[in-house]
Amino acid sequence: MSNHSSQGLRKDEHIVIVGASLAGLRAAEALRRRDFAGQITIVGDEKYAPYDRPPLSKHVLTGHLPIEHTPLAMLEDVRATWILGVAATALDVEQRQLSLSNGERLHFDQLLIATGTRARPWPEERGGKLDGVFLIRDRDDSQQLRERLARKPGRVLIAGGGFIGCEVASVCRELDLEVTLVERGPTPLYGALGSSMGSIVARLQQQHGVDLRTRTTVESFEGDAAGRLCRARLSDGSVVEIDVAIVALGALHNTEWLQGSGLAADERGLVCDTYSRVLDAQGQVVEGIFTAGDVARWPQHLCDGDLIAVEHWGNAVDQAENAAGNMLSAETDYRAYKHIPAFWSSQFGINIKAVGLPNRGDEVMVTQGSVERYRFVAAYGRQGRIIAAVSFDQGRWLEAYNTLIEEGATYPPQLAAADQPENMQSQPAGFPAMARHA
Amino acid sequence: MRISVDLNRCQGYGQCCFADPSVFKLRGEEVLEFDPAPGDEHRLKVIRAAKACPVQAIYIGESYEEQEERSHRHE
Numbered sequence: 001m002s003n004h005s006s007q008g009l010r011k012d013e014h015i016v017i018v019g020a021s022l023a024g025l026r027a028a029e030a031l032r033r034r035d036f037a038g039q040i041t042i043v044g045d046e047k048y049a050p051y052d053r054p055p056l057s058k059h060v061l062t063g064h065l066p067i068e069h070t071p072l073a074m075l076e077d078v079r080a081t082w083i084l085g086v087a088a089t090a091l092d093v094e095q096r097q098l099s100l101s102n103g104e105r106l107h108f109d110q111l112l113i114a115t116g117t118r119a120r121p122w123p124e125e126r127g128g129k130l131d132g133v134f135l136i137r138d139r140d141d142s143q144q145l146r147e148r149l150a151r152k153p154g155r156v157l158i159a160g161g162g163f164i165g166c167e168v169a170s171v172c173r174e175l176d177l178e179v180t181l182v183e184r185g186p187t188p189l190y191g192a193l194g195s196s197m198g199s200i201v202a203r204l205q206q207q208h209g210v211d212l213r214t215r216t217t218v219e220s221f222e223g224d225a226a227g228r229l230c231r232a233r234l235s236d237g238s239v240v241e242i243d244v245a246i247v248a249l250g251a252l253h254n255t256e257w258l259q260g261s262g263l264a265a266d267e268r269g270l271v272c273d274t275y276s277r278v279l280d281a282q283g284q285v286v287e288g289i290f291t292a293g294d295v296a297r298w299p300q301h302l303c304d305g306d307l308i309a310v311e312h313w314g315n316a317v318d319q320a321e322n323a324a325g326n327m328l329s330a331e332t333d334y335r336a337y338k339h340i341p342a343f344w345s346s347q348f349g350i351n352i353k354a355v356g357l358p359n360r361g362d363e364v365m366v367t368q369g370s371v372e373r374y375r376f377v378a379a380y381g382r383q384g385r386i387i388a389a390v391s392f393d394q395g396r397w398l399e400a401y402n403t404l405i406e407e408g409a410t411y412p413p414q415l416a417a418a419d420q421p422e423n424m425q426s427q428p429a430g431f432p433a434m435a436r437h438a
Numbered sequence: 439m440r441i442s443v444d445l446n447r448c449q450g451y452g453q454c455c456f457a458d459p460s461v462f463k464l465r466g467e468e469v470l471e472f473d474p475a476p477g478d479e480h481r482l483k484v485i486r487a488a489k490a491c492p493v494q495a496i497y498i499g500e501s502y503e504e505q506e507e508r509s510h511r512h513e
């Protein structure tokens with residue numbers, strides 16, 4: 001991308017990034033790649049330099065990857081001042097100033113907010129503080145859980161059948177641990193893929209010996225006199241004796257520190273426009289303040305500009321690039337963020353990948369391969385158009401589906417694939433009646 | 439040296455695993471597990487792996503410590 005002519009004048013400019021993780025690091029790299037010559041300061045409340053989260057629920061827990069090997073690669077010389085172990089506690093938009101938890105104040109010319117999400121905690125009065133109850137979001141969570149699982153505990157219970165819950169269930173079976181997965185919906189991955197695809201995952205889990213309890217929730221965890229977890233009470237009245245519980249009930253957006261800043265931030269995320277510029281509570285663009293990654297809620301072109309937050313790795317990388325590019329551009333050269341969401345998740349040896357917005361689909365249909373062998377592609381349709389595709393061990397096809405989604409191709413798709421199933425049939429995708437990302 | 443693989447782009451064909459089987463491993467049909475922090479003795483093999491990747495999903499970079507060390511040297 002061409003840098004505009006004022007580039008040379010930016011030597012005195014100070015760009016501050018809040019959030020020292022994937023989006024924050026990739027944004028700093030993108031600024032340097034575009035020859036930004038000014039100062040970059042990165043503020044992160046974790047004590048660690050940026051590290052990668054996907055392994056934390058996968059091969060860190062199996063023991064294949066030591067936790068010290070999770071730091072992210074730095075792909076440019078970012079020449080940043082790192083302020084780690086310090087949180088931003090308030091933002092003064094008028095004064096262009098951040099307050100930090102160490103009592104200092106930090107002035108910026110431009111700001112990128114990349115504070116991400118955190119794991120939804122389990123209430124203390126229902127056993128959240130017992131020894132043996134874990135969350136998984138950061139390095140320490142994953143390392144502590146790894147150590148516990150390596151000691152061969154008795155039954156493990158996982159609350160929540162989303163991606164992280166399913167991945168941890170897979171790890172437990174790989175380690176030959178008894179595992180119970182408790183999911184409120186009718187199938188695992190109900191919220192992400194719908195019950196039609198979710199039922200395939202349910203079968204996969206049961207074949208691998210997971211004790212799957214759907215349409216069920218955990219009421220409480222209970223411990224012994226020493227505060228050690230020993231059982232879970234479930235909504236169906238049953239009691240499960242367990243040594244370890246993992247709470248995987250989704251994420252909360254880290255926006256509390258922005259209360260009082262006047263920005264459009266709440267528990268659903270921080271709202272920005274199509275150029276990744278944040279908006280204030282009145283819906284007006286705030287100049288020079290951008291956002292990217294899990295925390296950002298942005299207008300998605302695939303669904304009429306509805307605001308969505310995409311909590312996947314690929315979005316953090318792409319939006320960081322978009323925000324950094326626009327930070328260094330004149331407004332006339334701004335690029336719109338036209339990202340098509342994508343993710344991968346590995347469980348039970350199967351690579352599940354998706355592109356598009358599965359949970360905006362009304363219908364779904366297997367278009368290639370074999371469901372029985374867990375090697376297939378399925379397309380999601382919304383109002384006669386392809387809105388998403390998911391693959392099980394057939395990732396190489398997704399780029400073609402990405403193109404169909406981009407082009408707004410019709411659903412059911414007109415394919416000429418050799419491995420098309422004989423009786424392709426569209427069925428309801430099976431999502432909760434209420435649009436989940438509204 | 440630190441490496442990053444864009445697993446959205448990776449197609450799991452495993453060319454990288456041929457180049458350096460101790461850093462890149464395929465589990466099952468197409469689940470790629472890799473060591474983001476291999477020792478420096480892997481550098482040549484990892485560069486070969488990155489070149490072999492048909493979708494250019496492998497990125498080679500530096501560690502935080504390497505960058506910090508350099509910036510302090512320049513101060």
Ligand SMILES: Cc1cc2nc3c(=O)[nH]c(=O)nc-3n(C[C@H](O)[C@H](O)[C@H](O)COP(=O)(O)OP(=O)(O)OC[C@H]3O[C@@H](n4cnc5c(N)ncnc54)[C@H](O)[C@@H]3O)c2cc1C
Nearest residue numbers: 019021022023045053054087088115116117293294312313
């Ligand atoms: C266990 C796990 C497994 C995952 N697996 C996959 C996967 O297989 N595929 C996939 O696509 N995605 C996966 N993801 C999602 C992916 O990791 C995230 O989308 C990505 O980390 C988002 O990056 P981010 O920089 O936007 O936010 P984050 O990584 O959440 O980083 C935000 C950072 O900001 C810090 N912060 C928050 N508030 C403040 C403050 N006030 N001041 C200073 N710092 C602050 C946080 O502590 C954190 O370090 C997984 C996530 C987890 C947790």
Ligand code: SF4
Nearest residue numbers: 448449451452454491
């Ligand atoms: S060579 Fe590239 S596409 Fe193939 S497995 Fe390795 S990273 Fe993935």
